[in-house]
Amino acid sequence: MGMIAGVALTIAIFIYMFWPERNPFVQADKTRADYLRERKDAIYENLRDLNFEYRAGKFTEQDYQEQRTGLEDEAARVIAELESLERRGEFGRRSRA
Template sequence: MGIAASIVLFVALFAYTFWPEKNPFTQRAASRLDFLRERRDAVFANLRDLNFEYKAGKYPEEDYATQRALLEDEATTIVTEIDVLERA
C-alpha cells in the first residue's frame, strides 16, 4: 500500500509541476509590440550613452551629430509604430 501511494503521489506532483499551463518557465511568444518596446528602450539607452560620451569629450561634433540624428530617426520610427499598434 505504501509503495502504491508513493507512486501515485509522485505522478501527481510530476504532472502538477510540468503541466504546461502551470509551468512558470514557459515563455509566451513575444509580439511585435513587445519587440518594439524593447528596441525603443535600447535606442533611448544608446542616446543617453551617446550624450554622456559626447559631454565627456569622446566624440567629435560631426560624429555626435550624425549618430544622434540616426538614433533619433530610429526612435521616431519605433515610437510611431508602437502608437499605431496600440491604437489597433
C-alpha cells in the same frame, strides 16, 4: 548523518539548476509591441550613452550629431509603429519572427 544530508542537498540543487528543458530551442512568444518596446528602451539607453560620451570628449561635434540624428530617427520610427499598433488594437498578436 549531517554530511550525507548536505551532499544530497548539494546534488539536488545541481540537478534542479542544470536539468535541461524538454526543448531548449523553445522561446517565449513575444508580440511585435514587446519587441518594439525593448527596442525603444535600447535606443534611449544608446542616446544617454552617446550624450555622456560626447560630453566626455570621445566624439567630435559632427560625429555626435550624425549618430544622434540616426538614433532619434530610429526612435521616431519605433514609436510611430507602436502607436499604429495601439490604434489598431494589435497588442495581443504574436509575432512569427
